[in-house]
Amino acid sequence: MDRSHPQRIRTPASPNRGQPRDPFVEEQPLPLPKPTRNTQRRTCMNRRISTCRPHRLAVVALATLAVLVFPLAALANTTADTTILNVVQVDYQDAGGLTSFTATASSIVTVNLVASPLLASGPPTATTGDEGGAALTCPDTTGTYMVASGTTFESLFALTATANGNDFYGLVIGNTPTTAGNVAVSHQYYTYNGTDGFTLLATDPADHELGAAVVVGFSGTDTLYFPGGALAGFAVNDIAVIDGIAYRVTNVTTGTAAVHANAGAVEHNDEGSTTAEAQGSLTLAALPVTDISINGANVAVGSGTVPAFNNSVIGLVIGEMVLVKISVTASATATTGSVAYTLTATDSGDGAETIACTVNFEGVGLTIRKDVRNVNAGGTFGATTASGNPGDVLEYRVTVANTGGIATQVVVTDAVPAYTSLVADAYDSGNAFAVITDNADNTVNVTAANDGETQPLDLVETGYGEATGSAAGSDLTFFLGNTATNAAGGTLPYCSDGTSLTVAACTTAGKEWIDTLTIIYQVTID
Numbered sequence: 001m002d003r004s005h006p007q008r009i010r011t012p013a014s015p016n017r018g019q020p021r022d023p024f025v026e027e028q029p030l031p032l033p034k035p036t037r038n039t040q041r042r043t044c045m046n047r048r049i050s051t052c053r054p055h056r057l058a059v060v061a062l063a064t065l066a067v068l069v070f071p072l073a074a075l076a077n078t079t080a081d082t083t084i085l086n087v088v089q090v091d092y093q094d095a096g097g098l099t100s101f102t103a104t105a106s107s108i109v110t111v112n113l114v115a116s117p118l119l120a121s122g123p124p125t126a127t128t129g130d131e132g133g134a135a136l137t138c139p140d141t142t143g144t145y146m147v148a149s150g151t152t153f154e155s156l157f158a159l160t161a162t163a164n165g166n167d168f169y170g171l172v173i174g175n176t177p178t179t180a181g182n183v184a185v186s187h188q189y190y191t192y193n194g195t196d197g198f199t200l201l202a203t204d205p206a207d208h209e210l211g212a213a214v215v216v217g218f219s220g221t222d223t224l225y226f227p228g229g230a231l232a233g234f235a236v237n238d239i240a241v242i243d244g245i246a247y248r249v250t251n252v253t254t255g256t257a258a259v260h261a262n263a264g265a266v267e268h269n270d271e272g273s274t275t276a277e278a279q280g281s282l283t284l285a286a287l288p289v290t291d292i293s294i295n296g297a298n299v300a301v302g303s304g305t306v307p308a309f310n311n312s313v314i315g316l317v318i319g320e321m322v323l324v325k326i327s328v329t330a331s332a333t334a335t336t337g338s339v340a341y342t343l344t345a346t347d348s349g350d351g352a353e354t355i356a357c358t359v360n361f362e363g364v365g366l367t368i369r370k371d372v373r374n375v376n377a378g379g380t381f382g383a384t385t386a387s388g389n390p391g392d393v394l395e396y397r398v399t400v401a402n403t404g405g406i407a408t409q410v411v412v413t414d415a416v417p418a419y420t421s422l423v424a425d426a427y428d429s430g431n432a433f434a435v436i437t438d439n440a441d442n443t444v445n446v447t448a449a450n451d452g453e454t455q456p457l458d459l460v461e462t463g464y465g466e467a468t469g470s471a472a473g474s475d476l477t478f479f480l481g482n483t484a485t486n487a488a489g490g491t492l493p494y495c496s497d498g499t500s501l502t503v504a505a506c507t508t509a510g511k512e513w514i515d516t517l518t519i520i521y522q523v524t525i526d
Contacts, residue, residue: 077315082257083110083227086109090103103269106272115350116347118159120159121158123158124302133246149337153328154326155326159210160241161321162317171207180331180333180339185327188203189324211231211233211234215316221308224242224309225281226279234320236250239320241321248284255277261274285307295500326341335362338359338360362405365403366407367403373397375393375395389525396521397520400516402492409489411489416470417472422467424467433521436519438462447466448467453486459497460482461483463480464485481517495512
């Protein structure tokens, strides 16, 4: 027997015709446990109330859900702060059976929050199976993917609420460096701004509120319903995940819980009124696929899935998702260094979810080499010594190569050798005294004046230079690498796109990875 739906029986009417009709002979529920007939009748008669009739019961929000079973239901099947309103009614008449009376009373139960740890994952993508967040993995920073010492490495993750209501999550980030110094680890949130993509919020927030609720109904294909007054923590443009797919919130209504006028643990002798529940709702739309720049490369984030809700969503948790960018900066104090970091989110019930990864940094290093050849004798580079006659032209080649990490403020200082004079018009049809060439054969003709030489690439600088004179001992200065100016050195290595920070990212972008620069200039033996 299904006791949540009592069977109804009819008691035979009194054989005493002409007598007032007894109220307790109306249709009645099957008692459980069943009292004796005499006891039941005596109780009803003594109290002159219809206690043998079923009470009028109003259970708000999830009354119907209690007798249904849904797959993939939440750990707690009712949204926190749901109001369960129970109204009881008594009907009676005066002794002559001429006047009828009704009185009601009610009680309210509020559903508690069942805290649940956040679910950590990768960001949502349009890839089938990853629309609600890709599997949680740490970025590879080993081998050729090692991070340059002194730079910042970024990782993008997602945290999704799984509780039966909104909760505040405490966030703590920590790190353990190994042969690494100048360590800084931080985290920031991204929110979808509804117009042109994602916006970064404040750095290192101590806590964050995320909404969650259990679905009790739907309308059309894009609107979900929740117990009135219980929906909290959601706002327009939030990312919300249900049934493994991330959507964008386009509208929020909190609704109101049902209330009854005769409330409280006191006696009532009148028929109070009930204000019906107005359910809350979330209207959802596709979360557009939008690029977020991570380590200078675009990462496509968003499911792009248009909602098409049906009965299968009833009983499921919808949880707010937040994107988290973790930034790690460090300098390797040896050939390599590493920083192991953790980001731990703790719910109000002390349940915790932790993201733990390690970033490996490559120590920075440059090498420099100087070769010379006798141009008049047809000599070739490859030796550090040469011979020549007075009047012969010598050509020097200086090679600067990166052996690890990213070197910054790279400046080469040289001088016109003793017993020689600089050939100020050796290159570019007499307009340049030196030439800077990168390992992709892009060249810069360097003039003696301290001016802005024309750079071969549109997005990056190769180098600048100047000569203070042609006589022996005159200074020759070269400012090398990307971001260099005619007064300061730049970085080496670099990608020709000016943004990619690793060989892998540069190659993926189809650009050139520049890690070696050479300088040539000529002098005449006095």
